Amino acid sequence: MGEYASGKSEMAVNRAIELKNKGHSVTLVDLDTVEPFYTLRPLKKKLEEKGLNLIAFSREESFGLGETGAMLNPRARWALMHEGDIILDIGYGVNGARTLNLVEGAQESKELKVIAVVNYTRPMTNSREKIKEYIASLGRVDAVIANTHLADETTVDLIKQGNSEIIKAAEELGIPVDYIAVEERLKGLINEENFKVPVKFIKRYMPDAIW
């Protein structure tokens, strides 16, 4: 979960494909209650072709529904009952971990990990203090992913500066940082040893999600 446009879906999709490639059975859930027909819908087929079990409305399922307001896919409510690895992409962000109230078993699960995705170029999280304030507003957070970027305009300096502020904020909150996410094309330019936490190189799938 995380701030609107922080990179939640991109992180979720990348993680799902990574686990799938390791031979796991993976269920990816679009848990966007504000825009249930937008987020992963355009990518659904493509991701299913990669062998992922996707819980998201397809184009056909949403056809004719128009503006139905907040809507929960019934399959999302029971998503945690699936076998294998389950990734919940909690859309929109403002309700934080409270959105998990909609998912059966989320409060009782010992395996569930709540991860906040933070992008330093988001105006609501563009300083250490704001990041701390924002993460604190989310409720339960078990770990942070530092995902500082500006899409095609991402620079190495920005990655260094933004993510080190996120790491410091997380340290001050006592929350571990799982990794820094960096787009694959910048691989040669990043010295992974400069960071205190692992660097994960990701592929961008969301640019294909124009709806």
Add this chain to the structure above:
Amino acid sequence: MQKVVGDPRKAFITGNEAVAWAALAAKAEIMFGYPITPQNEVMHYWTRLAPKYNRKFLQTEDELSAGFTTCGAIQAGKKAFTATAGPGNVLMQEPFGMAEAMRLPLLAVIQQRGGPSSGTVVYSQQEVTLTTFGGNGEGHRIVYSTSSHQEIFDYVIKGFNTAWKYRFPVFVLGDGYQAKMREPLEMYDPEDRGIEMVKPYALVGLDGRIGETREPQHLCNIYSLEEELYEVVLKIAGDYDAMTPEVVEYEEKECEDADIIVVSHGVVSRAADDAVKILRSQGIKAGYFRPITLRPFPQKQLREALAKSGAGKILIAESSYGQLERLTKQELYGETVPIKSLLMPGVGIVDSDIVNKVKSIM
């Protein structure tokens, strides 16, 4: 008022957020609104940010009320704005008409959606006619059609100044794609760019005695005499025409030697820009013309582009069934250049759509 952005830096945000931040930076004091897709995040972010910057928000019971409360706050001297879309834009035409009649510096952001419908929320460019000429009047309003998040930010700031300087209602027109998509932009406080914000001023409750120490304000929305209405409309029309050369804006590329000029607006012009580059690389002399102000339309400038290029054709590309086409044709009355169209209501237009269309008509 405190600075909002501080040191200018790039941010990765949606178009709706850009509206909220720009309104804050432009020192807007209050937003009135009623939820509607795809403008909701304008309200969401305004309400998240407003308390931190001592600004205000009122959610009204519907769009009529949101429009009229905006009109009321403006009369009281508050820099107020609203944002809406689709059927909300339909409902707000009544208060927008009041703003035209009373010359209220109202700013409204419109994130277009599809139609005909009350409930279709998807992308389209089908609110051009409504936003430019929607009221029961003469369309005496200013409509900026933006094509990027940077422009949304820039024109919301500029729009407040245009409204308060000329006292015509101002609209910043986006669409469902622009509202939701994410891209980088540079945010700034206007004063750091040398932009002086016009200070709001009250239109009612003024000091002095009417007829003795000051003139009456004549904030009138209802005329019962035909001759009086005639005089008022002609006065407004005269002011509008006098203002037009000062506010009209457009973007033009590669028109000097163009054989065909592609006319588009808003987000579609990004595809047109790319298409013209592709066509040029393939030896086809295409030009690009984008009205930034759909009202008032850059009529003189488009006619000049036609004259200097000697272009034998115009192609109008839009995600609607002829709304920009109608607007453009009426502005080009008397020109004999053939006008072809690529009309795709509801769906996005990409560069290859325009490239293929141009090749099919050349």
